[in-house]
Amino acid sequence: MRIAVLGSGTIGTALVRAALSSGHRVIGTGRSERTLERVKSLGAEATRNNEEAIASSELVVVSVKPQHFPEMVSSVSSDLWIGRTVVSVMAGVRLETLRRIMRGAEVFRAMPNVNSTVGKSATALTGEGERRGEVDSLFRTVGVTYWVQEELMDVWTALVGSGPAFVSELVDGLVLGAVASGMSRELAYSAVLDMLEGTIANLRAHRGHPLELRDNVTTPAGTTIAGLKVMERRLVKSAMMETIEAASRRAARLGKVIDEKISREISERK
């Protein structure tokens, strides 16, 4: 298949790589010379011209930032979408919005995460169409896939899309705590990553509630309960809950704002 990736940034580049590794022919677009050179160095074609990329491809991945989407689609002739399969990885932007601007295309949404750059994304997919299998295969090249109802995309975006940033903040906090207690940053960082990997393996092996693992670690009058008391006093769990809710609300808001811009764009075209 011939695949176009519109906006070859962090996620777009991971998908260019994935598509090439699956034997597809790929054309990536970007605005800067640096982006185009990077795409070429991976073995794909590169162009600034989104229309040229769409016209020559069966499957089109839209991986520009949501804020750049209205401007990007306004520079593309609406006829070009007819008969294409389009997959948007943009946060918030709804299928309904995509269908309205890309008449005649079958549209899907995907929400991967930055771990796609190391083949370890968990990607939510939604939408319907004949190329569902090909869309699934593309994202399985960068990790695991889950087909979900569109209603879940905003919270998925918060939990899994933004999740690596939240976990990185927690990792940084743990490392700094160890540094404050006298450990070198380098040793602490390596130790935290090993501890996280082990904890994930343990949670997956036991498949119970995470609090069962917590209780197995927590010795009466021991070290863990001393730390847990601080987490409880500082409302860490509550903060994590609010973090996911805030990010999810932001995804929904972004979708609404982009939908309004696209509606204006369509009425101006008429």
Ligand SMILES: NC(=O)C1=CN([C@@H]2O[C@H](COP(=O)(O)OP(=O)(O)OC[C@H]3O[C@@H](n4cnc5c(N)ncnc54)[C@H](O)[C@@H]3O)[C@@H](O)[C@H]2O)C=CC1
């Ligand atoms: N970064 C992440 O962890 C995740 C990002 N996403 C979504 O993926 C999309 C891309 O995000 P990133 O890769 O982080 O952004 P990025 O900024 O790294 O990449 C976007 C690329 O699009 C290019 N671009 C902008 N307007 C363009 C146009 N008119 N034509 C061609 N190229 C254009 C930019 O120059 C840039 O290279 C966003 O919509 C975001 O919501 C989804 C999941 C995770």
Ligand SMILES: O=C(O)[C@@H]1CCC=N1
């Ligand atoms: O922060 C963002 O909006 C994007 C979507 C998910 C991860 N990064």
